[in-house]
Amino acid sequence: MSAESQNPLEAPPWLNAPPLDPYPFEETFDLRHGPDLHPSLLGLLPYVGKWRGRGRGGYPTIEEDFDYGQEITISHDGRPFLYYESRSWLIDEQSQPIRPAGRESGWWRPVGDGQGDEIEVLLSTPTGIMELYFGRIDGLKIEMATDYVLRTPTAKEVNGAHRLFGIVEGALLYAHEMAAVGQPLTPHLSARLLRVGG
Template sequence: METPPWLNAPPVEEYPYEETHDLRVGPDLHPGLLGLLPYVGVWRGRGRGGYPDIEDFDFAQEIRFSHDGRPFLFYESRTWLLDGDSKPIRPASREVGWWRPVMVNGQAGDDVEVLLTMPTGFLELYMGQIDGLKVEMSTDALVRTPTAKEVTGGHRLYGIVEGALLYAYDMAAMGHGLQPHLSARLIRVAG
């Protein structure tokens, strides 16, 4: 059997196609993403969370929307819990994913598909609508590992209001129907 040429090849250079959250540098934004243009950047702020079976909590959050010139946004969110004096207690949730406008005949419409993955063992597929500076979406499918908590549905509302990113997340889990779970207000810090 012949040895493939890549098997003993030297390492390659650094990945040449990094995504950017700053529209002034890097590749041009794909025209299909114009409806999501206001979201591109780095956002930080605070929020409040709760659920019927857990005590309410305060958190801080950073969300990044970046692109690499293709017709989707890379999304990353990380949160950390805050004490009563707004001091960090510990890391909280993280999620990564992709926001893709639905293309019809090569043109982006108002529909969006959002894929989110959590390290706690579940994936969410959202279908939604872009309406100006607002994006509203609901789960179309959920997949979870045997050890993940029982999440059965979600509804998310994002909006740019007076320059800030506001969102609300309702979750169906642990035998409850959709219930308010998280809401936050974040300020653009880069992009």
Template sequence: MVSENPMQPPWLNAPPVEPYPFEETHDLRTGPNLHDDLLGLLPFVGVWRGRGRGGYSTIEDFDYAQEIRISHDGRPFLHYESRAWLLDEDSKPIRPAGRETGWWRPAAGGDEVEMLMMTPTGIMELYLGRAEVNPPRLEVSTDAIVRTPTAKEVRGGVRLFGIVNGELLYAHDMAAVGQPMQSHLSARLVRVGG
């Protein structure tokens, strides 16, 4: 029963709501239609899983596994979610590693893309760049970086995503912790869903 007390907001005692009613999907055969503005990014939609190699001049190189989910809900942006885990020399999981979430948005005019990425370590990055359709390729570089007071110092980044022989390949270069722009991560992922 909704409260009739004018000092109390009407939602305070309202009945519970049903689960979120709008589907988000990484499978283009189900759910809402892909927004027309996203047609250039269509090959990236799906669930991708694979291996990569990481490193930086301030840390030892490492091997990792990763899953990336790129989905949509019918509106003109893609949701990006990535989680990675470190692997030992026998390819066995050691522990969770990097995690991030964000949105890819085509800008007006077609091939320009805005990418917003956030990590639980207190870093928010805004990337701007271009998407190419044939072959599917997305290259972006940082336009702005916001950090919490406890986050590592990151000054810049460049990311490259491409679909090659049906696989998602990417590279991430970074300028951070007083070091110049250099290779940080690269991986090859295969489509496992979508």
């Protein structure tokens, strides 16, 4: 049947095939279960897991600094990249939750000569910002800076960012600097997260 004569509201036969079983491949943040970690991810092995803790944030355009809780999950499915998901929430002086805050997800992918010393990271937020980072893996430290930031027309003006991650005494620490809304690269967020899974 030619494309001209096909009714656009009529489903082609292959769409009427029987339903499939659920997604058959496992993704895990617990290295004791699921697929083997891809060899190119060995330099990132200490980061795989579920992390939870607290952080502090601020910015010149924000009236007051703020405290937040955060949970980061870094998982894999056996292929040569990691899935990264972060959820945070504002907390009060007694560490009680106030409301949801920043959220982002994306992919970490080591590249280079097979030694895993370079990393490409793609992160996106529900507020219309996508950031492409290039960086380096140096032992238990990862340093990355944006190569490109893409924003929707309604997103806040973000022009660049720099992030530093490290595993220190078993905890995941990070610092995030941001260039946004007319400000140069300026400290924005920092946190210490403890491993709660994996």
